[in-house]
Amino acid sequence: MSTKTELTITCPAPIPAGDKILLGHGSGGKLSAQLVERVFLPAFGNPTLDQLNDQATFAIDGVRLAMTTDSFVVKPLFFPGGDIGSLAVHGTVNDLAMGGAQPLFLSVAFILEEGLPMESLQKIADSMHRAADAAGVQIVTGDTKVVEQGKGDGLFINTSGIGVVPNGLMLGSEKAKPGDKIILSGSIGDHGIAILAQREGLEFETTIESDTAPLHKLVDAMLGTGAAIRCMRDPTRGGLSSSLNEIATRSQVGMMIEEEQIVVREEVRGACEMLGLDPLYVANEGKMISIVEAAAADRVVAAMRENVYGREARVIGTVTEKHPGTVVMRTAFGTTRIVDMLAGDQLPRIC
Amino acid sequence: MKYIDEFRNPKIAHKLVDEITRKVSREWTMMEICGGQTHTLVRYGFEEMLPKQINLVHGPGCPVCVTPLEVVDKAIEIASMPDVIFVSYGDMLRVPGSQKDLFHVKADGGDVRVVYTPMEAVKLAKANPEKKVVFFGIGFETTAPPHAMAVLAAKREGLKNFYLLASHVLVPPAIRTLLDAPNNCVQAFIAPGHVCTVVGFDQYESLAKKYKVPIVVAGFEPLDLLEAIHMLVMQLEEGRCEVQNQYARSVTRYGNLPAQRAVEEVFEVCDRKWRGIGEIPLSGMRIREEFAAFDAERVFGLEDRTVEESKECIAAQVLMGLKKPLDCPAFGTRCKPEMPLGAPMVSPEGACSAYYQYKRHLAPSALPVDTHVGTD
Numbered sequence: 001m002s003t004k005t006e007l008t009i010t011c012p013a014p015i016p017a018g019d020k021i022l023l024g025h026g027s028g029g030k031l032s033a034q035l036v037e038r039v040f041l042p043a044f045g046n047p048t049l050d051q052l053n054d055q056a057t058f059a060i061d062g063v064r065l066a067m068t069t070d071s072f073v074v075k076p077l078f079f080p081g082g083d084i085g086s087l088a089v090h091g092t093v094n095d096l097a098m099g100g101a102q103p104l105f106l107s108v109a110f111i112l113e114e115g116l117p118m119e120s121l122q123k124i125a126d127s128m129h130r131a132a133d134a135a136g137v138q139i140v141t142g143d144t145k146v147v148e149q150g151k152g153d154g155l156f157i158n159t160s161g162i163g164v165v166p167n168g169l170m171l172g173s174e175k176a177k178p179g180d181k182i183i184l185s186g187s188i189g190d191h192g193i194a195i196l197a198q199r200e201g202l203e204f205e206t207t208i209e210s211d212t213a214p215l216h217k218l219v220d221a222m223l224g225t226g227a228a229i230r231c232m233r234d235p236t237r238g239g240l241s242s243s244l245n246e247i248a249t250r251s252q253v254g255m256m257i258e259e260e261q262i263v264v265r266e267e268v269r270g271a272c273e274m275l276g277l278d279p280l281y282v283a284n285e286g287k288m289i290s291i292v293e294a295a296a297a298d299r300v301v302a303a304m305r306e307n308v309y310g311r312e313a314r315v316i317g318t319v320t321e322k323h324p325g326t327v328v329m330r331t332a333f334g335t336t337r338i339v340d341m342l343a344g345d346q347l348p349r350i351c
Numbered sequence: 352m353k354y355i356d357e358f359r360n361p362k363i364a365h366k367l368v369d370e371i372t373r374k375v376s377r378e379w380t381m382m383e384i385c386g387g388q389t390h391t392l393v394r395y396g397f398e399e400m401l402p403k404q405i406n407l408v409h410g411p412g413c414p415v416c417v418t419p420l421e422v423v424d425k426a427i428e429i430a431s432m433p434d435v436i437f438v439s440y441g442d443m444l445r446v447p448g449s450q451k452d453l454f455h456v457k458a459d460g461g462d463v464r465v466v467y468t469p470m471e472a473v474k475l476a477k478a479n480p481e482k483k484v485v486f487f488g489i490g491f492e493t494t495a496p497p498h499a500m501a502v503l504a505a506k507r508e509g510l511k512n513f514y515l516l517a518s519h520v521l522v523p524p525a526i527r528t529l530l531d532a533p534n535n536c537v538q539a540f541i542a543p544g545h546v547c548t549v550v551g552f553d554q555y556e557s558l559a560k561k562y563k564v565p566i567v568v569a570g571f572e573p574l575d576l577l578e579a580i581h582m583l584v585m586q587l588e589e590g591r592c593e594v595q596n597q598y599a600r601s602v603t604r605y606g607n608l609p610a611q612r613a614v615e616e617v618f619e620v621c622d623r624k625w626r627g628i629g630e631i632p633l634s635g636m637r638i639r640e641e642f643a644a645f646d647a648e649r650v651f652g653l654e655d656r657t658v659e660e661s662k663e664c665i666a667a668q669v670l671m672g673l674k675k676p677l678d679c680p681a682f683g684t685r686c687k688p689e690m691p692l693g694a695p696m697v698s699p700e701g702a703c704s705a706y707y708q709y710k711r712h713l714a715p716s717a718l719p720v721d722t723h724v725g726t727d
Contacts, residue, residue, distance in 0.1 A: 020458040030689050200467070273355060275467070332361050333573065335396025337709035343689030344445070344454075 024344020028238025028283075031344050033246075052250065053173055054233065055099040057165050064165040066101035068092060072157045077120060079198045081191075081209030084157055085124035087285060089131035089139075090212050091236065092161040097216035098232040098288065100171050100223060101163030103135065108159050109143040113152035120154065135214040137161070169223070175230035176251035178321040181297035185218065185288045185304060186211070186312040187263040188240050192282035193271045202275075206267050213286030218307045225303045227296030234288045238341065239281040243289055244327045245341040255327040257317030257339065280339055281346045291319060358572030364400070367577040371584050372402045379587050380406040380536050381580065382529075382672045384522055385491075385543035386413030386701065387571050393705040395573045397580075405580065408536070408672030409705075411525050412543055414490040415442050415698035416670065417625040420658045422518040423448040426487050429516065429651055430456045430463050436479060438472040439487040441465045442698045447691060449658045469501035469515075476505065476513035485647050488517040492546045495519050495636060496610035499617035502638070502645045516647035517638050520623055522546050523554055524634035529671055530562045537672050539583040541576065542568040544598040549614075551606030555594045563592045570598040617642055626694050627666035664693035669702050676706040683707060 024031040041050070048056045055068035072088045082090075089106065096103040108128065112121065132139050190211040197208055215234065222229060230251075235243035240262070248255050264272070264279045272279050286309060292300050297315050304310030317329075327339040383389060389409045392398075397407060411417055427448045430437035437453070444453040444465065457463040462482075466472060469486050476484035488498040498515060505513040522543060529535055542555055547568045559566045565586035569579035579597045586593060596602055614636070623635025638646040664681060668674040676682050676695065686692035688704050695701035 020455065022454045022458050024454065034689075269355075331395055332359065333364050333395055333400060334361070335399040337394060337396055340708050343687070 022344065026237075027342065027345040028236070028242050029281075029342040029344055032238070033341070051172055051174070052246075053099060053171075053231075054095040055101065057099050057101070064167065064169075066096050066099040066163045066165050067160070068095040068099075069158065069160040070095060072159070073153065074195065075153045076195075076198055077124065077154050079210055080194050080207045082212040082285075083124060083127050084155070085127035086131040087210075087212050088157040088159045089128050089135060089137070090214050090285060092159040093135045093137060093214045093216055094234045094285075094288070096161050096163040097214075097219045098171075098234055099163075099165060100169040100219065100229075100232070101165045101216075102220075103137045103161055103163040103216055105140045105163075106132065106137055106159050106161045107141045107143075108139050108157065110145070111152055111156040111158075112144065112146045113154050114146055114149040116154050124155070124157075131214070135216065166223070171229065171231050173231050173233070173247045173250040176247050176253050176291040176319050177230065177293075178253055178319050179294050180230060180291045180319040181294050181315045182244070182255060182257060182317040182319065183290045183292055183297060183301055183304070183313060184240070184262065184316045185215070185310045186286075187265045187268070188235070188284055188287060189264055189268040189272060189279035189282035191236075191285040192239070193268045193277075193279075195283075196275070197271060202271070204267055204271060208265075208267050208271065211284060211286035213309050215286065215288050215309055218288070218304060218309045221303045221307050221310070222290065222300050225296065225299050227300050228293040229300070230291040230293075232288055232290045235284050237283050239279070239283055240289065241280045241327065241339045242341050244339065245325075247291060248327050249325045251319075252324045254320040254323040254325070255317055256320050256322075256336075257327065257329050259329050259331045261314055261316040263312050263314075277346050281342055289316075294318075355572070358570070358574045360574065363574055364577055367574070367581055368400050368402075371405070371577075371581050374581075374584050374588055375402050375404045376588060378404045378406060379538055379584065380408060380672075381539040381541065381583050382408045382410045382537045383541040383543075383569075383576070384410040384412040384526070385541075385546070385571075386416070386698065387545070388541060388543065388569065388576060389413070389702050390705050391571055391573060391576055393702075393709045396709070397573075397576070401580070405584070407580075408675065409669065409702035410529075410540075410672055411625065411628060411670040412491065412522065413695065413698050413701045414494070414520065415446055416666070416694035416701045417520055417627065418443070418446065418489045418518050418694070419624040419626050420449055421624070422489075422516070423452075424450075424658060425648065425651075425653045426516055427451060427453060427456055428653065429485050429647060430461045431459065432461075432483075434481075434483055436462045436464060436475055436482045436484045437487065438464050438466050438469075438475060438484060440467075440489070443487055443489060445691070446694060446697045469497050470504065473501050473504050473508070473510070473513055476510050477508065480512060483512050483514065485514045485516055488515045488519070491520055491522055491543070492550045492614075493543075493548075495614045495618060496549060496607070499613040502617050502642055503613060505645060506642070511644075513645060514647040514650055515638060515645055517618070517636070518623075519618065519636035520625060521620070521634050521636065523558060524631050525625070525628075526558055528628070528631050528634075530558075530564065532671065534673060537564070539565045539587055540567075541579050541583070542566050542594075544568055544570045544575070544602060547596075547598065547602045547606065549607050549610050551604050552594055552596060552602060553604050559592050559594045565592045565595075567595045568598050568602050570601065625670075627664075627670050629667075666693040666695050666703075669695050676703040679703070 055066045093103045194208045194210040233243040304313035472486035567579040618636040621637045691697045695703040
């Protein structure tokens with residue numbers, strides 16, 4: 001290129017839309033949302049499904065029920081703070097709890113890989129038993145399939161759950177209103193970083209533990225305040241940003257969150273810095289966000305702090321009529337930035 | 352977090368902004384070269400903080416963005432081979448080649464793995480003697496030493512199944528190309544701290560002298576960059592054009608000599624095509640003849656190919672600081688991170704991606720987002 005010519009414009013051609021499933025379709029980000037919109041809703045759409053909450057709620061003979069299902073494919077099977085078994089129980093209990101339901105019964109389906117040590121299965125079953133007892137739910141039905149070696153990561157678990165929703169309680173991600181407060185129950189990023197550290201063999205001064213926990217008692221305490229709660233979410237895959245973006249989109253409202261109000265544990269921050277990841281996009285398994293009428297926000301936070309899983313609860317931001325569908329964060333410097341939903345999984349940066 | 356929070360202190364930041372505001376008397380255009388710095392500037396909202404007279408443009412320093420299309424296509428071809436384990440840094444997986452990206456190769460059954468260091472690829476080669484393990488070694492002067500070390504380690508251990516697909520680029524030739532262009536608008540540079548940690552900054556002194564531009568070597572934290580901008584404003588306002596080292600906690604004049612020796616041993620300087628910009632003479636590094644056995648390009652016998660790039664995206668102008676991402680008609684509509692038209696939208700280090708992720712709300716209302724975020 002001659003140095004005295006005007007620089008010209010060139011850029012690569014786009015990749016044609018994929019005709020195959022990519023890992024990113026399971027990230028909880030935009031690609032996951034596209035699957036739901038383009039494949040599942042056209043195929044299965046009905047008024048209950050169309051609400052797109054973490055659980056379906058419907059009435060049978062005047063009793064309002066919540067129903068949910070979730071699959072767990074975590075690697076490694078055992079990690080600091082929990083294992084795939086306790087995670088499956090908590091995940092399903094929490095999806096019911098986020099609909100305001102009292103969780104009652106779970107089903108468990110195992111897909112086992114040929115060669116899995118019996119001892120591992122036993123440990124996972126015991127862990128599920130303990131988690132179910134502690135959460136006051138019963139595992140009442142199940143199924144087992146075995147696939148050939150190399151066709152699964154030891155084991156996959158699917159759990160479904162049902163619970164009863166108190167009469168008159170109508171939560172939904174489309175119910176957020178300008179002026180409402182956004183409450184987060186505690187620190188973010190613990191689970192995702194615990195898993196990553198274990199998987200990558202990363203060693204930090206302190207072991208980072210998963211926050212996996214059942215949240216239905218915390219929800220009880222919140223509902224007990226009588227406050228108008230619009231919706232609740234547990235920000236698992238895709239992290240805090242995905243959950244907030246989903247609510248902002250479904251309710252057609254904007255959100256303004258405050259960076260300084262979002263708790264990230266020191267060791268999680270350190271790991272994120274080192275790995276080039278943003279804690280806003282890292283998975284949690286024992287945290288929840290709720291959208292609450294402004295007048296009652298402090299009352300709800302106070303009630304949450306009485307519960308072991310809500311000790312660090314606080315208001316992290318406000319719902320606004322500005323920039324509908326977009327979540328904006330005020331940084332520690334007083335400037336603003338968008339908190340977008342990622343396309344796929346967060347990728348470690350090169351430098 | 353010790354050693355990090357000190358560099359993110361809002362009080363000190365506002366003090367620096369006040370000093371910059373007091374000092375600045377006219378419009379100045381400055382460029383940060385490095386994608387990591389672009390990311391920080393956009394993430395922390397520098398444009399909102401700084402006085403309007405400071406125009407920050409973003410340089411060609413995202414290694415993911417400037418890796419030539421041909422090299423990405425070669426990577427995809429190698430990664431698709433059945434006996435290959437293809438090992439890469441995470442953000443290269445989404446970079447579009449002319450047909451697909453490495454994520455699609457993975458979905459088609461290719462064995463593509465993400466690592467944090469090239470030594471993990473050397474370990475993989477040892478553990479999988481029946482497989483060919485190819486590491487995708489891209490980047491600036493920063494990543495060249497670990498890539499050289501990986502080749503040297505593979506040689507030391509007598510590995511016959513470890514290969515490096517290398518596509519290295521050098522910063523100073525890119526700055527020269529930019530300053531030589533008649534439509535250049537950049538008046539001062541923030542030089543990349545990590546690159547200079549390796550190579551030092553003495554080679555930037557001749558650039559500053561020849562082109563009469565102030566250059567400040569800077570770190571990556573918000574206060575590093577604010578301090579660097581302050582130093583540049585002082586130089587510009589006082590008519591000085593020196594090289595200053597803001598990142599002295601990491602950078603010395605002559606850099607890391609053992610790292611340079613390893614690079615020198617394995618690589619030699621060559622002409623290199625930059626994606627979106629074109630060929631820049633003596634701006635790249637390739638593997639020397641004596642390490643040909645580890646050079647994926649030679650071993651896999653890939654013909655040099657040229658690939659036509661799309662005409663719609665303004666990547667070159669963005670990479671050269673002539674335009675900002677928001678000036679692109681495709682930005683945020685036809686070009687998004689989940690469907691990148693161009694490389695700067697692919698990596699979070701890329702200017703377009705950083706804008707899309709953090710700053711869309713400041714875009715013209717043509718975008719499907721609100722144009723203004725007030726304070727509540």
